[in-house]
Amino acid sequence: MNTEEIRKNKRPDLLxxxxxxxxxxxxxxxxxxxxxxxxxxxxxxxxxxxSSTHTTDAISPLYFVLFMALSAVSLAGAIRMWKLHRDGFFFYTLAQLGMMILPVYWLGWNSFTVPGAIFTVVFVAGYAVNWKWIK
Incomplete structure (x- = not known):
């Protein structure tokens, strides 16, 4: 492998x-x-x-299983991007959107968190900046 190929396949520090x-x-x-x-x-x-909630009647084990599945998809997306595959970006982004939407759908708008949305936007934007490095 020559130096050009090594540089081309090197993962950027931000990614x-x-x-x-x-x-x-x-x-x-x-x-x-x-x-x-x-x-x-x-x-x-x-x-x-x-937490500030007084009851967990609205949630069930299925709620946590769905979050577990979304976490697995998010992790799989990150692994794919680590290997410089573009499909990982889509897996990651869809999983993160699912994690933002699921509580709102399941529990209502009062479960939407601005910090969660900010982290999602920052990470998706960070991965998008590295789009040219992943194949």
Whole structure:
């Protein structure tokens, strides 16, 4: 491999950083949602104790299973982008949009979070900036 091929196949630092952060976030999210679905009663008590909500009647283990699946798709998208494949961008973006829409659909507009939307926009924009590097 000559130096031009090495430079052409090198992952940009921003893309590497975004992927590593996504690995951490989506990977830990997958585990957390899996545990929340598996131990739903304990997760419900935890939610009531440490959040502003007073009941978890509107959610079920399926809610956490869906988030677990979306986290897996997001993680798969990041892995694909790590390998410089463009389809990963679409997997990641669709999963993140799903994670923003699911609580609104399931629980109503009061579950929409601006910080979550900001992080989603920043990460999707960061990945979009690296579009030319992924094939």
């Amino acid at each position: 590497a950083a975004l992927c590593l952060l996504t690995f951490a976030g989506s990977g830990s999210g997958f585990i957390a949602y899996f545990l929340a679905a598996l131990f739903f009663e304990k997760a419900s008590a935890f939610i009531i104790e440490y």
